Amino acid sequence: MSDRDHASEAEATELAERLAGSGLRMTSQREHVFHVLRAQTDHPTADEVYMRSKAERSDISMATVYNTLDALVKCGLVKQVNVDRAATRYCCNMQDHCHFYCEECGGVHDIELSGGIRDFPIRMPRDLSARQMDISIRGACRDPKGCARKTLKEGVKAQKDSLENE
Amino acid sequence: MSDRDHASEAEATELAERLAGSGLRMTSQREHVFHVLRAQTDHPTADEVYMRSKAERSDISMATVYNTLDALVKCGLVKQVNVDRAATRYCCNMQDHCHFYCEECGGVHDIELSGGIRDFPIRMPRDLSARQMDISIRGACRDPKGCARKTLKEGVKAQKDSLENE
DNA sequence: TTCTTAATTAGAATCATTCTAATTATTGAC
DNA sequence: GTCAATAATTAGAATGATTCTAATTAAGAA
Ligand SMILES: [Mn+2]
Ligand SMILES: [Mn+2]
Ligand SMILES: [Zn+2]
Ligand SMILES: [Zn+2]
Structure with a gap:
């Protein structure tokens, strides 16, 4: 049994436990989407998750991808990330972090937070009680190789076409 | 001439100048929407701005409201505020501030920032250059009177109906 | 004016997401 | 294992915010 199998097994176990904790069942589709x-x-969109999933499991449906992503969010294994009004992206880094959006390539990167998110210099009015804080940063990633994603629209479309014509 | 007229006049002048600065024309619709x-x-949605605008200027169209809000954003008089995937809201407070979203009533409130947004304790990776940071807080506003907006969906719908049946 | 260009408008189109209703899979009791 | 009960999957329809289109109207320059 390879390291990879071990990793997948541990992943599946964690998934099954978390799902059970929320009264949800483990299924092969959910395991695959999570993987x-x-x-x-x-931080792929639902559509991107769908395309990647379909590459190995050609029978999976978009509806199931949406349902699964929903289930993963409900049981605390995944977070939704929204950038403007674009399609929701999904993040499976459950550490406390914030997001960087590259306006050049459209990519989203995780940024670790130094201190706890609590001790940020914000004075909360007395009549408002905070439950959660979200920080997002936008800018450009000046990676010499060019960024993770190509120039947003064209790049995403090209990627989609190439996967469809397989 | 009343104080109110003075205020409106100053507002209109600022608007005209800002529009001109972006190569846009001043129109009565734009003046009214801005007002x-x-x-x-x-922080109303485009639809809410439309309803409020129509209350006084029944001939204005939704398309114009969208176009105008766009123009106001382009010339730096208004900012867009997105909460999850809900309809975009519009904010005309141009000071540096962040947003509080009440999960109970759906209202959005401004929160002043103590220090400059620059000295927040975040270590930026070398290959990422930040241009802008957005902070949003979610929680509940425990106002004894109840919050600005009623319980989200029902409240918004009721408000819409009441305006339509005038 | 009159010409040119921009703004407004209604309605169609788009696109991510949610919903519906039918089918299929999983679970637990027997 | 069999069999109901319940949950998950699925295709496709519906939704809703926004954008686009193409026609009309208004504004500014000459
Ligand atoms: Mn992330
Ligand atoms: Mn604001
Ligand atoms: Zn980039
Ligand atoms: Zn509230």
Whole structure:
């Protein structure tokens, strides 16, 4: 049994436990979608998750991808990330972090937070009680190789076409 | 001439100048939409701006409201505020601030920032250059009177109906 | 004016997401 | 294992915010 199998097994076990904790069942589709998410640290949209999932399991449906992503969010294994009004992205890094959006390539990167998110210099009015804080940063990633994603629209479309014509 | 007229006049002048600065023309629709936005400190959606605008100018169209809000954003008089995937809201407070979203009533409130947004304790990776940071807080506003907006969906719908049946 | 260009408008189109209703899979009791 | 009960999957329809289109109207320059 390879390291990879070990990793997948541990992943599946964690998934099954978390799902059970929320009264949800483990299924092969859910395992596969979760694995697809964990395979890359980018923050794919539902559509991208669908395409990647379909590459190995050609029978999976978009509806199931949406349902599964929902289930993963409900049981605390995945977070939704929204950038403007674009399609929701999914993040499976459950550490406390914030997001960087590259306006050049459209990529989203995780940024670790130094201190706890609590001790940020914000004075909360007395009549408002905070439950959660979200920080997002936008800018450009000046990676010499060019960024993770190509120039947003064209790049995403090209990627989609190439997967469809397989 | 009343104080109110003075205020409106100054508002219109600022608007005209800002529009001109972006190569855009001043129109009565734009003046009216801008005035509607400045009349309340809440963060209305395009649809809400449309309803409020139509209350006084029944001939204005939704398309114009969208176009105008766009123009106002382009010339730096208004900012867009996104909460999850819900309809975009519009904010005409141009000071540096962040947003509080009440999960109970759906209202959005401004929160002043103590220090400059620059000295927040975040270590940026070398290959990422930040241009802008957004902070949003979610929680509940425990106002004894109840919050600005009623319980989200029902409240918004009721408000819409009441305006339509005038 | 009159010409040119921009703004407004109604309605169609788009696109991510949610919903519906039918089918299939999983679970637990027997 | 059999069999109901319940949950998950699925295709496709519906939704809703926004954008686009193409026609009309208004504004500014000459
Ligand atoms: Mn992330
Ligand atoms: Mn604001
Ligand atoms: Zn980039
Ligand atoms: Zn509230």
